[in-house]
Amino acid sequence: MAFVRVASASRLREGNLVEVEVAGRFVAVCRSGGAIYAMDGICPHSGGPLGQGALHGTAVVCPWHAWEFDCRTGILDYNERIRVPTFAVRIEGDDILADLP
Numbered sequence: 255m256a257f258v259r260v261a262s263a264s265r266l267r268e269g270n271l272v273e274v275e276v277a278g279r280f281v282a283v284c285r286s287g288g289a290i291y292a293m294d295g296i297c298p299h300s301g302g303p304l305g306q307g308a309l310h311g312t313a314v315v316c317p318w319h320a321w322e323f324d325c326r327t328g329i330l331d332y333n334e335r336i337r338v339p340t341f342a343v344r345i346e347g348d349d350i351l352a353d354l355p
């Protein structure tokens with residue numbers, strides 16, 4: 255794919271985490287520290303919906319068993335070998351665009 259719209263920048267406030275479905279793929283989009291991040295929305299543990307979890311600082315917390323992934327890198331907090339794919343983000347007007355594979 256390429257850069258595709260995933261959310262509205264003005265509606266994604268600081269500390270927000272949302273789940274977006276784009277062409278059948280779930281993406282977790284969040285705003286932390288004024289920056290916007292996008293990562294794959296499916297937890298590598300057991301498939302939990304990361305975009306329905308919580309955001310604690312830069313940690314996306316899976317709602318099923320509370321694994322925590324850094325939204326900047328996708329890396330699991332206690333095992334850096336486990337990583338959720340992250341996607342480059344750019345803003346055009348009010349659109350958040352993510353570079354989805």
Ligand code: FES
Binds near residue numbers: 298299300318
């Ligand atoms: S499915 Fe995400 S922590 Fe278990």
